[in-house]
Amino acid sequence: MNRVVLAVGALVAAPLLIFLALSFRSNPNVIESPLLGTAAPAFELLDLDSGSRRLGDLKGKPVVLNFWASWCVPCVAENAVLADAARRYAGQVGFVGIVYQDDPVRIRMFQAQLGEWGPALMDPAGRTAIAYGVYGVPETFFIDRNGTIVHKITGAVDRASLERVLRDML
Amino acid sequence: MLFAKTTGAVGAALAALVVALIPMAASASGSQASADLERIVGPPAGHVLVGRGLEEATEAVASLMRCPVCQGLSVATSDTELARSIRVQAQEMLQLGYTQDQVLDYFEYSYGEFIRLAPKPEGFNLVVWIAPGLALLIGIGLVTLRLRGQRPPTPVEASVPSPEDSELDTYLSQVRREVGPSGGPGAGGAES
Numbered sequence A: 001m002n003r004v005v006l007a008v009g010a011l012v013a014a015p016l017l018i019f020l021a022l023s024f025r026s027n028p029n030v031i032e033s034p035l036l037g038t039a040a041p042a043f044e045l046l047d048l049d050s051g052s053r054r055l056g057d058l059k060g061k062p063v064v065l066n067f068w069a070s071w072c073v074p075c076v077a078e079n080a081v082l083a084d085a086a087r088r089y090a091g092q093v094g095f096v097g098i099v100y101q102d103d104p105v106r107i108r109m110f111q112a113q114l115g116e117w118g119p120a121l122m123d124p125a126g127r128t129a130i131a132y133g134v135y136g137v138p139e140t141f142f143i144d145r146n147g148t149i150v151h152k153i154t155g156a157v158d159r160a161s162l163e164r165v166l167r168d169m170l
Numbered sequence B: 001m002l003f004a005k006t007t008g009a010v011g012a013a014l015a016a017l018v019v020a021l022i023p024m025a026a027s028a029s030g031s032q033a034s035a036d037l038e039r040i041v042g043p044p045a046g047h048v049l050v051g052r053g054l055e056e057a058t059e060a061v062a063s064l065m066r067c068p069v070c071q072g073l074s075v076a077t078s079d080t081e082l083a084r085s086i087r088v089q090a091q092e093m094l095q096l097g098y099t100q101d102q103v104l105d106y107f108e109y110s111y112g113e114f115i116r117l118a119p120k121p122e123g124f125n126l127v128v129w130i131a132p133g134l135a136l137l138i139g140i141g142l143v144t145l146r147l148r149g150q151r152p153p154t155p156v157e158a159s160v161p162s163p164e165d166s167e168l169d170t171y172l173s174q175v176r177r178e179v180g181p182s183g184g185p186g187a188g189g190a191e192s
Helices: A002-023 A073-088 A104-114 A124-131 A159-169 B008-021 B028-041 B051-062 B081-095 B100-111 B123-149 B155-159 B163-179
Strands: A044-047 A052-054 A063-068 A094-099 A120-122 A139-143 A149-154
Touching: A002 B123, A063 A073, A073 A094, A073 A104, A073 A159, A104 A120, A124 B081, A124 B100, A139 A159, A149 A159, B028 B100, B051 B081, B051 B100, B081 B100
Parallel strands: A063 A094, A094 A120
Antiparallel strands: A044 A052, A044 A120, A063 A139, A139 A149
């Protein structure tokens, strides 16, 4: 009887242990996007000056698409990194920011204090964020020349990661 | 689930009205979103829903989706801005005649299967559906085995003499022979 109980216990515990062991192999901070390798969802949004901007306008050029908000602390940290990259890759890479659950006044104040690295597009009801499967901010999507999402960074973008991805895209 | 089904010309007219009214289809970004909708889940495959039927269908589909920024809450029960946006968008899709499956497929496209509170019963997911039943059966089997082991002996089993009983019988017969038919050792007079 004891052997039967042990065998059944092992049968139940083994898959759980294997599952746990496999989980250690992945980074819990990385949220994989099912959109990697697929066409970037198209959008047409208004910037802070009510100018219409479309993703299609940047066709043929790699795009760094960053979802951010003025209330987001990591967004403050990554703003300088994005501003620096936008300056160095000007003309080669398109840098676009999509505002997540925020209002234009605060965005203008944020940009006035910390600098501006690209258009900040308003996203009514978060439709574009939902289309990109955004969980929170900041999240950055990298779109290649063909309009395919090739990489995603969850959380603040650091200089080294940004450089590596951009070099791969160019 | 109560769906307000419409057919023929009435349905077409309602669909046109809904498309004209909802902001998603009316705005510039909405037309892009509509194009993406078609690309991802195809044309609407259901009936245009309105009124109470629409509310119930929205509630039903929202209760099947996980709020992406919550801990264990559905889109229906969460009050976060993201959950509210997903609810609104789901309702707009249902208004346009998309089915519940199409709505779920659309959000799954961008959020992955994580968005589904109940994973699809296919592939590895089958473990989730089968394991609880299997575990229950194994549990019942173990309990049954254990109970059988503790069952009191039946009368038939009790009447079968054990080896110990046979040995005792041998000694008992020997004692009876030595003592004799009259009873105890003192039956034939006491020695002095």
